Structure formats: structure tokens, C-alpha cells
Amino acid sequence: MKKERKNLLNGCSRTGVFISPAGYKKFTNKSKFPKQWRVKCIFHDPKQIDRYPNGFQFVKKFTSDDLSFLKEEAELQKDIMEDMLDNRNYNPITHEYMSQKLVKLHPKLPIIEALKIAYKNKSVRWSHGYASDVLRLINDIDKILIELGFMKLLIGDVETWHIKTILDYLNLTDSVYNHSRSHLQTLFKELKQYGCTGKENPVNDVEKRVEEIKIREVLTMEDMICVHKYLQTKCYTFFRYGKIFFYAAGRSTEFMQIQKKHVDLDNQEYRVLIKKGRQYTWEKKIILRAAIPYWREILSECQDEEDYLFSAGLVPGEKPISAKQISRRWKRHVKDSNEIKDGEGNILKVTADFYTHKHLFIDILDEMSNNKLKEVEAPAQRMANHAKDETTGIYATNRTNRKNKDLKELIIA
Secondary structure: OOOOOOOOHHOOEEOOOEEEOHHHHEEEEOOOOOEEEEEEEEEEEHOOOOOOOOOEEEEEEOOOOHHHHHHHHHHHHHHHHHHHHHHHHHHHOOEOOOOOOOOOOOOOOOOHHHHHHHHHHHHHOOOOOHHHHHHHHHHHHHHHHHHHHHOOOEHOOOOEEEEEEEEHOOOOHHHHHHHHHHHHHHHHHHHHOOOOOOOOOOOOOOOOOOOOOOOOOOOHHHHHHHHHHHHHOOOOOHHHHHHHHHOOOOOOHHOOOEEHEEEEEEOEEEEEEEOOOOOOEEEEEEEHHHHHHHHHHHHHOOOOOEEEEEOOOOOOEEEOHHHHHHHHHHHHHHOOOOEEEEOOOOOOOOOOOOOHHHHHHHHHHHHHOOOOOOOOOOOHHHOOOOOOOOOOHHHHHHHHHHHHHHHHHOOOO
């Protein structure tokens, strides 16, 4: 069976990135698994066809006796390899990052080529996650242009109905539809500055869809204690990360970039780089007393000031891991587990996401602000660095319930 290739810059391409040994996800600690694993793909460069007629084997090898480490490292290295090849345009044969030939934006460019150039112009200022979402949308649009009859559509001829037709044809959920509309709006704003569109951004008149606001599932404090007790014995470094994250009300994308030099434990502060829109700003955040032992422990494991606190295995190292690893760990260690027990010894099946830590903590602070923390001004809002209390209200999921309780207890003579 012929392996499907993904097209890259300068006529290069690659096969899918796969992990060896195959079927590694089914391994348990009782399995006889190999100690050396590989992440691999075949890279094709038309300029190197004489030297590598069947393509170049781009391989990353790693060895360990720890199955949990091997699984986590495999997923991490797969993410890194795909990012290097697809987003950073790395050529593993020349060990160079390829650059696209400079093409000036103008109204006569085909739509997909113009979108890709606009993406290149803008993505240098975006977070990795956001840039990946936009690139995925562009690639999805590229796949359907023939079916829509838009292959010869020039960027200067794009009108609102073209955008609406494309978004409808992609058959997206309401939430993804609105995000995709927003991504295109940003790209066309860039294109407009180069005269590639008319006076108005053609995306502006595409109406947003009405989204059904779903109530986020949040664990109770009692269940969270049970989960942490389980993780403390089964996967300590994940337990430690969960504790640090819980008492911080932050984001995993921010935590993955924290280095030892960013932490001032004596003053109970740490710095994170906030990426919002066009602005990158450093913000100081608070370390609560309850979290100090976990911060002190992980800082003691750092070799130097440049170490990232959360590298492979959620221990300090030279390279940060992707925030996606946190959700994967949560699924593997918590959602898929049948070993977590509640206070009465029954199996506790967790379906809530890892982000429930943030919602639960903010909700606790929000409730305490009406009781024990009345002398502290807006504790939940300040811990989460929210500009508006309305934003905090989104995370404080039980705020409405508390207000309703007040009404239920209201006595009218």
C-alpha cells in the first residue's frame, strides 16, 4: 500500500510520522516491551533524489526502562517532528530551515496561495496552538476548492458569498465555524493591506452562528482529592503539576514556557508571557502558600536558571513540552483509569477535562470572597488575571447556583 505524502516547501514532501513499536498504546507494565523506541517518517527532497531515491529516513530514537516515559516521549517527539517539518519547514537532509521564495501579495494570486502567504506573514506572532489551527483551516480549504469550482478563484475576486460557501461546505460545528470565520477575518485583514481585496473585508458580512452554551463539567473538591491521591502514587510528577496548576488558575500553554529564572519563590511570584492578539506582555502571578512546597521541589531539580520546569516527564529540562501532553496524560492516567476510588471505595469514573482544576479553584475563591475572603478584593478575578469580573464568572461555574440559593432562602412577609 502506497504511503500518502504531505506536500511541504520547495517541492519536498513527507510520509506520515509514526511511532515504533506498533501497538505501543496497548502495552502495560506487565508487557514485554522493547526498551528502544523510534519516531520516524520518510522525507523526500527533489534536489536529493539521486542521493536518496526512496527518500530520507528522518528518525528520532530514545531508550528507557520506564513504559510511562516511553509513551509520553513518543507522543512528544511525534509532535516535535511534525512541527519542525510542517510549520518550521525543517529539512532533515540539509539540517536547514527552508524559506519560501518571496512572492508579493497582489489581487491576481489564486486564493489558496494568497492565504498561505498571509499566514506566513502573520503566524510569526501567534502562539503555536493558534497558528496550527489556522494552518489546518487553510489546508482544509485547499482540499475542497476543486469540488466547489473555486480552483481558479483569484484573491481579488473573493466576495462574501465565496467565504460563506466555503465555511458551509466544510460542515463545521457552530463553535468551530465561528472560530474559522475569525481566522479568515484575520487573514483577509492582512490581505486587504496589500490591496488584495476591495474596500471591505469580505469576511465581515458572514454572520456568526448562534452557539449552544454548554455547562462545563467540573469535579467536586471531594472527587478531585481522590484523583490527586491516586496520581500521587501512580504518577507523581503529574500529581505535582496538577497541584501547581490548581493553585495558580493559569493556563498550561503558559506553564510550559516557565523557566527557573522566571520564578521568585521568596516573594511568592512567577512571570509568564501572555500572548493575546498583537501584544506579548510579561505578567507577574502569585504563588499561594499551599503551592510553595511543590514549586520548591521542582525548582530544586533544575540544573540551571535556563531549565524549563516542565520538560519530558514533567520534570525540568532544556526543552519544554507541548501543552497537549497534559490532556493526553489526563486521559491516560485519569479518564481511562478504573483504579481511582471515591471516599466509599467505589470506582470513580472521571469524564471532566483537566481544565476542571482551574474552574474548581476559581469557583472556590469566588465562593470564599462572599464569606471568608471578604477583606480580599476580587481574589478569583485577580488570581486568574481577568480584566473583567464577567470573565471570572464564566469560570466560577457555581456562581449562579449560589445566587439562586440566596433567592430560595429569601423570606417575604
